[in-house]
Amino acid sequence: MHLDRSLLKQCIKGDEKAYYTLYKLCFSPLMSVCVRYFRNKEEAAPVLNKAFLRITQNMSKYRTEVPFDRWIKKIMINTIINEYKSQQTNKQLFVPTDFNSEDQIFDTFSLNEITQQIDVDHIKSFIHKLPTSQKEVFNLYVLDGYNHKEIAELMDIPLGTSKWLLAEARKKLKVMITHSLNINKAIAI
Numbered sequence: 001m002h003l004d005r006s007l008l009k010q011c012i013k014g015d016e017k018a019y020y021t022l023y024k025l026c027f028s029p030l031m032s033v034c035v036r037y038f039r040n041k042e043e044a045a046p047v048l049n050k051a052f053l054r055i056t057q058n059m060s061k062y063r064t065e066v067p068f069d070r071w072i073k074k075i076m077i078n079t080i081i082n083e084y085k086s087q088q089t090n091k092q093l094f095v096p097t098d099f100n101s102e103d104q105i106f107d108t109f110s111l112n113e114i115t116q117q118i119d120v121d122h123i124k125s126f127i128h129k130l131p132t133s134q135k136e137v138f139n140l141y142v143l144d145g146y147n148h149k150e151i152a153e154l155m156d157i158p159l160g161t162s163k164w165l166l167a168e169a170r171k172k173l174k175v176m177i178t179h180s181l182n183i184n185k186a187i188a189i
Contacts, residue, residue, distance in 0.1 A: 003068045011059050019056055026052060026072055033076045036139045037084075039128050051079035077144060081154045084136055126176040134169035141166050 003025065010018030030051060034044035054075050062071055127135060136155065140146040141162075146154070148162040155162070 005064075008059065008062065008068075011056065022056075023052055026055070029069055030072060030076050033073055033144075034080065036124075036127070036143055037080050037136065047080055047083050048076070050083070051076045054079060073144075077140070078154070081136070084132065085156065122180065123173075123177075126173055126180075129176065130169050130172055134165050134172065137162055137165040138169040138173075 003022075007018055007021060011022055027048070030048050031041065031044060034048050035041060038044040038047070051072075055072055058075070062068070127138060130138060133155075137151055140151045140154070141148070148159055148166075151157075151162045152159045157165075
C-alpha cells in the first residue's frame with residue numbers, strides 16, 4: 001500500500017477528509033484480514049471500524065520505519081482478538097489431545113484429485129465452519145504467521161491450549177475436506 005506522508009500528517013492533525021481518504025485506502029487490506037475471522041463482511045465491518053478508530057487514535061504513535069500496512073494489520077488482528085475475548089462469556093473446557101497421533105485421512109486421494117475438486121473458496125468456507133476458538137488460532141498461526149507463544153499471549157490462553165486448538169482445527173478441516181472429496185467422487189461415479 002502506497003501512502004503519502006502528507007496524508008499521515010493531515011490525519012495526525014485530525015483532518016476528517018484525510019481520515020476518509022485513509023479509510024478508503026485501508027479498507028480493502030483490513031477487510032481481507034477480517035473476512036478470515038468472520039463468516040461474512042457484515043459481521044466483519046463493525047470490527048474493521050473499531051480497528052480503524054484505533055488506527056486514527058494512535059496515528060501519532062506510528063513510526064515510519066515500520067511499513068504502514070504491517071502496522072494497521074497488527075492493529076486489525078489485535079482488535080479482532082479483543083472482540084473475540086469480549087464476546088467469550090464463558091471459557092470452554094479443553095480436553096488434552098495426543099498430538100503425535102495423526103490420522104492419515106488423505107491416503108485415498110491423490111494431490112491432483114484434491115486440487116481439482118477443492119478451491120480456495122471451499123477452504124475458506126470450511127475454516128468459517130470451525131468453532132470460534134479453533135478458527136482464531138488457525139488463522140493466527142497458519143495465515144498470519146504468529147507462533148503458539150504469541151497466540152497464547154494474545155488470546156490469554158495456555159500455550160498447550162493454542163497447540164491443541166490448532167490440532168483440532170486441522171483435524172476438523174481434514175474431515176470436512178475428505179467428506180467433500182467423497183461426495184464429489186460419488187457424484188462423478
